[in-house]
Amino acid sequence: MATTAQITITSADLMPGSALNITANTTLTKAGVTADLDQKESGVIKLVTGTEYRLGPLATEMAGDAHDIASYLYVHNKTTEDATYYVDWGIHETMIGRLYAGDWMFIPWNASDNDAEIEIEPQGGTNIIEYCLFNSDVILPTAG
């Protein structure tokens, strides 16, 4: 039950005389051990501009010691209408970067507490993102 993630970054002309060719591969495992991650959630969402959204679960919706949870998040901004559109992303209220139309990101995520959630806010207009979170244990809401 393995999940692998590979990246390749290339450029022939960023550093003239020294072509860039980075390749790395990792297998996503549970925190601190070699056991494979065994759960995921994914989706495609249309996000209206001007609102902050939470992506993925809160720490209290994940089983175990929050500090020991290993999660990995892939996000791709699928927006094609306008290349100047982007999605601000960050941890809680702190925005870290801009995921422009067509861009993707892949990060480890430390769900240390409920104030460490992944937050996204579309800019420029309606953005469409696809995401996939690979994680260990998520607790589903109790049925009413």
Added chain:
Amino acid sequence: MAKIDASTTISSDIASYPVTISGEMTMTKSANPSVGLEETTGLRTKKFTTTTAAVIVEHDELTDDKAHKVYIRNASGSRANFFYVAYNASAAAATTAETIGKLYGGDWMLMPYNGNVNITVASSTATETQMLEYMVFADGIVAAKG
């Protein structure tokens, strides 16, 4: 104008159906998405022998509110050890509010970065040496003044 391409393939057999994610992008500037990034801090490697947090990307060397990209890889082999990676002036720990995640041995990450606050890391171990690789693809570098 440089052309920098980044692609990823994520494959998983977690589900009963095959999961294969393929992402491709050309890194471009914020002001003009048809123009490629053309600056970099270069690919750096750093050995860590303590758990003291360290700044690996100084935001004041980069233009604020831009479309920078940061690549980081834990080049060590142990899945027991990791680096905290944070968006913070100086700290990186489990309880640091802006800690993004834990980069275990062999793990890599590529994230968009606005250049407004430092990127910091802290090794989880002082008993085993860990190696970090990192590179900033910059949408504007502020040259140091003499």
